[in-house]
Amino acid sequence: MITLRHVSHNFGPHWALKNISLDVCKGDFLFLVGPSGAGKTTLLRLLHGAIPLQRGQASVAGFDLQTLTSRNVHRLRREVSVVFQDFKILPERTVFANVALALEVRNMPRPHTERRVRAVLRGLDLEAKAQNLCAELSGGEQQRVAVARAVVVGPQLLLADEPTGNLDRELAMRLMSIFLQFHAHGSTIILATHNQEILSCLPTAKILHLEDGSVAWANWSLSDTE
Numbered sequence: 384m385i386t387l388r389h390v391s392h393n394f395g396p397h398w399a400l401k402n403i404s405l406d407v408c409k410g411d412f413l414f415l416v417g418p419s420g421a422g423k424t425t426l427l428r429l430l431h432g433a434i435p436l437q438r439g440q441a442s443v444a445g446f447d448l449q450t451l452t453s454r455n456v457h458r459l460r461r462e463v464s465v466v467f468q469d470f471k472i473l474p475e476r477t478v479f480a481n482v483a484l485a486l487e488v489r490n491m492p493r494p495h496t497e498r499r500v501r502a503v504l505r506g507l508d509l510e511a512k513a514q515n516l517c518a519e520l521s522g523g524e525q526q527r528v529a530v531a532r533a534v535v536v537g538p539q540l541l542l543a544d545e546p547t548g549n550l551d552r553e554l555a556m557r558l559m560s561i562f563l564q565f566h567a568h569g570s571t572i573i574l575a576t577h578n579q580e581i582l583s584c585l586p587t588a589k590i591l592h593l594e595d596g597s598v599a600w601a602n603w604s605l606s607d608t609e
């Protein structure tokens with residue numbers, strides 16, 4: 384699903400990613416951990432084409448990031464859904480409209496869209512808010528809308544940047560159970576988090592610990608990637 388070889392990324396003089404090599408297989412669940420500024424968001428941004436590949440080789444969901452241009456990046460983004468740290472939902476549209484948009488841009492028939500959106504909103508306990516404007520929601524509710532929009536399309540690869548950051552413990556655990564359901568159905572998931580507790584939700588998950596842009600440790604062998 385993902386192959387990175389010697390990937391580095393700099394912002395001016397600062398190296399946010401340094402010589403990262405790893406493989407993520409189809410169906411893997413990977414927790415991305417490490418202190419603030421370690422490079423977690425930069426790595427996720429690279430994986431969905433939000434920043435260009437500067438050094439090294441990378442392929443994601445069958446797309447070679449070296450040859451990905453701004454004209455064809457939308458093809459990668461059809462396969463990869465993202466839950467952004469700052470949500471990126473449309474505040475002046477309703478909860479339903481925000482989630483439905485992800486299917487409308489894929490030209491899904493309206494009845495299918497309605498069914499899918501309602502099912503996902505139900506799963507995230509947002510059904511009662513379907514017709515509320517997102518601007519009227521709490522931070523935790525907006526976060527769940529962002530998750531609903533990402534999962535509604537049933538992506539091959541789901542990237543989530545601190546998706547439990549604004550949630551209390553109970554909601555964080557419910558959200559994790561939604562991610563685990565998607566994982567059980569075959570989605571590949573990469574979740575960046577500071578929340579150590581959620582790591583115990585899936586003891587078989589891969590864990591990659593970044594520090595200062597480098598891999599500090601991983602709980603699976605990276606040696607065959609050299």
Ligand SMILES: Nc1ncnc2c1ncn2[C@@H]1O[C@H](COP(=O)(O)OP(=O)(O)OP(=O)(O)O)[C@@H](O)[C@H]1O
Nearest residue numbers: 394397398399417418419420421422423424425426
């Ligand atoms: N657009 C940018 N311009 C300049 N520097 C950046 C930019 N984006 C990230 N950085 C720097 O790159 C480093 C890695 O940032 P990144 O956001 O990837 O860390 P992170 O591990 O996701 O942190 P956090 O847990 O706080 O979200 C940091 O030092 C950050 O200041």
